Amino acid sequence: MKNKFMIDKSLIQTALGVEKAGMAIRNARLVNVLTEEIYPADVAIKGQRIAYVGDISHCTGPETVVIDAKGKYIVPGLIDPHIHPEACKVPLTRLAQAMLPRGTTTIFAGLDDYWSLFGIDGVRFALDEAKKTPLRVIYHPYSRVPVTGFDPASTVAHEFGSEAIKKVLDWPETVGPMDMVIDWILGFDKDMHESMRAVQERGLLVHGHDTFEVGPRMQAFLTTGIRSDHVPFAVEEALQKLRAGMWVMFCDSPIARIMPDVIRALTETKISTRHATFCIDDMDSRDLFDPGHIDHQIRTAIASGLNPIQAVQMATLNAAECHRMDHVIGSIAPGRSADILVVGDLIRFTIEMVVSQGELVVDGGKLLKELEVPKYPSCFFNTVKLTREVTPDDLVMKTDGQAKQVKAIALHIPPYNPMRFKKEVTLKVINGEVQPDPENDILYCAMVERHRRTGNIGLGLINGFNLNGGTIATSVMVPSNNITCLGSNKQDMAFAIKRVAKMGGGQVAVRDGKVIAEIPLPIGGILADVSSEEMADMERKLTDVVHSWGCPMPRPFFFLMFLEIVPLPDYALTEYGVAEFKTLKYIDTITEVIK
Numbered sequence: 141m142k143n144k145f146m147i148d149k150s151l152i153q154t155a156l157g158v159e160k161a162g163m164a165i166r167n168a169r170l171v172n173v174l175t176e177e178i179y180p181a182d183v184a185i186k187g188q189r190i191a192y193v194g195d196i197s198h199c200t201g202p203e204t205v206v207i208d209a210k211g212k213y214i215v216p217g218l219i220d221p222h223i224h225p226e227a228c229k230v231p232l233t234r235l236a237q238a239m240l241p242r243g244t245t246t247i248f249a250g251l252d253d254y255w256s257l258f259g260i261d262g263v264r265f266a267l268d269e270a271k272k273t274p275l276r277v278i279y280h281p282y283s284r285v286p287v288t289g290f291d292p293a294s295t296v297a298h299e300f301g302s303e304a305i306k307k308v309l310d311w312p313e314t315v316g317p318m319d320m321v322i323d324w325i326l327g328f329d330k331d332m333h334e335s336m337r338a339v340q341e342r343g344l345l346v347h348g349h350d351t352f353e354v355g356p357r358m359q360a361f362l363t364t365g366i367r368s369d370h371v372p373f374a375v376e377e378a379l380q381k382l383r384a385g386m387w388v389m390f391c392d393s394p395i396a397r398i399m400p401d402v403i404r405a406l407t408e409t410k411i412s413t414r415h416a417t418f419c420i421d422d423m424d425s426r427d428l429f430d431p432g433h434i435d436h437q438i439r440t441a442i443a444s445g446l447n448p449i450q451a452v453q454m455a456t457l458n459a460a461e462c463h464r465m466d467h468v469i470g471s472i473a474p475g476r477s478a479d480i481l482v483v484g485d486l487i488r489f490t491i492e493m494v495v496s497q498g499e500l501v502v503d504g505g506k507l508l509k510e511l512e513v514p515k516y517p518s519c520f521f522n523t524v525k526l527t528r529e530v531t532p533d534d535l536v537m538k539t540d541g542q543a544k545q546v547k548a549i550a551l552h553i554p555p556y557n558p559m560r561f562k563k564e565v566t567l568k569v570i571n572g573e574v575q576p577d578p579e580n581d582i583l584y585c586a587m588v589e590r591h592r593r594t595g596n597i598g599l600g601l602i603n604g605f606n607l608n609g610g611t612i613a614t615s616v617m618v619p620s621n622n623i624t625c626l627g628s629n630k631q632d633m634a635f636a637i638k639r640v641a642k643m644g645g646g647q648v649a650v651r652d653g654k655v656i657a658e659i660p661l662p663i664g665g666i667l668a669d670v671s672s673e674e675m676a677d678m679e680r681k682l683t684d685v686v687h688s689w690g691c692p693m694p695r696p697f698f699f700l701m702f703l704e705i706v707p708l709p710d711y712a713l714t715e716y717g718v719a720e721f722k723t724l725k726y727i728d729t730i731t732e733v734i735k
């Protein structure tokens with residue numbers, strides 16, 4: 141029950157000095173996020189929780205293990221209130237090994253890919269795995285899998301909706317859901333309204349997804365009790381949301397390095413920051429090491445002009461309050477979980493020690509504890525199920541045999557924004573086959589369904605990746621994790637898809653019939669049991685190959701991951717083809733046939 145606050149007799153006795161603390165931190169400068177002060181204070185810890193803060197001489201004894209903070213700062217363990225940890229492509233144990241040295245002691249995790257691939261048993265397995273680590277993983281269920289829930293839909297192995305949420309809400313690790321999309325609620329989607337009712341009946345909170353929204357739609361969304369939004373892309377958007385009572389999660393992420401600009405909503409206005417916090421939402425494993433997790437958000441916010449105490453407060457107390465868990469986590473105060481960082485330099489936010497749930501787990505930046513990854517059950521493997529091998533012919537857009545050219549819509553993705561915009565193109569046709577135009581960066585994109593052997597393959601045209609004859613394929617794809625491939629050579633595309641299928645899932649860069657770099661992801665096609673460092677290394681190598689071909693996107697595979705999300709403007713690719721955000725209809729991407 142470590143996520144719930146329970147009365148503890150031993151904690152009372154320790155605070156009173158009747159019992160002695162198991163651990164103490166002395167010679168510390170407390171960053172008190174409750175009062176926004178910094179002053180000298182010692183901390184007495186009993187078991188997993190804080191017993192006393194201040195002069196602790198009455199509650200320590202010879203048996204108390206003392207950590208000497210040597211005059212450095214102590215701050216609460218960092219909290220990520222909104223994350224999809226699967227994007228790091230490693231199991232939660234491996235993630236804990238990498239996150240703890242960066243000061244993260246609690247994450248609120250959507251685990252939507254665990255659900256979509258393995259169902260309720262998969263999520264339960266992940267939470268039980270996390271329990272054996274010093275990282276507190278709170279289940280913050282993704283509202284719906286697949287994310288559209290209606291046409292245009294995607295095929296997933298397991299669906300999640302109002303019935304599923306009722307099953308998981310009573311778990312001790314579960315808080316209200318994340319990513320409730322504004323269109324579902326304002327569009328009176330029956331199942332999502334039912335989900336909200338189930339959550340609200342239990343006194344829990346629903347967190348939203350309404351990026352870019354301001355004015356009447358945003359405030360209408362707030363009338364339903366929506367607690368938070370992530371991530372604001374503009375100062376005015378953040379300001380309107382904060383003023384209207386929405387909690388706002390700021391983020392400097394691999395998708396958009398926008399913090400220095402958007403944080404001006406706080407720094408320039410000098411408004412209260414108490415309903416602002418940070419999150420990462422999605423990141424690669426490499427981001428954990430450079431530039432970091434929530435520690436990076438703190439550094440960036442401070443470098444952008446935010447007061448350091450407020451930056452720390454946003455990453456701790458505010459995140460806890462956003463989830464109404466500030467009585468358990470988020471501050472260094474009696475009764476709270478003993479999640480405490482020793483920080484040498486507050487501005488550069490250099491973390492030297494980490495105490496998590498009363499245990500010293502990091503010293504000198506190094507993890508002190510061996511963490512064992514549990515054996516994953518066999519159902520987590522061999523999840524790529526195809527009706528038959530995909531052939532080059534399956535990947536060709538066909539049109540009238542007499543046609544010489546077609547006018548078509550390609551999905552243009554800019555280098556620093558994963559949205560897909562309309563690009564009108566004219567392409568050659570040979571023997572009824574629409575030809576990609578790699579010289580002008582018009583490539584084929586294909587999505588191959590891989591859960592229920594439907595044989596569905598959605599085809600489209602894409603612009604922005606500039607692969608110059610190279611091919612990439614991945615089975616990491618929100619929400620279906622179907623195999624998605626981009627390229628201009630149908631033989632290489634079929635080869636890349638076959639390679640991903642053979643690995644049981646993964647990511648691959650192929651050229652001229654050869655694998656140039658790859659990341660095998662045998663657990664569900666989304667995870668590999670390797671360290672986060674090893675995963676980061678593979679991510680860099682794979683990305684370097686694609687960059688060497690001329691791709692301008694900092695993170696091509698990361699951008700590709702969102703291609704299927706229909707609620708993102710303006711187009712998406714699903715296993716049924718290209719869908720339009722505005723109309724929620726499939727479109728024929730060939731708009732004119734020229735004979």
Ligand SMILES: [Fe+2]
Nearest residue numbers: 222224319421
């Ligand atoms: Fe999210």
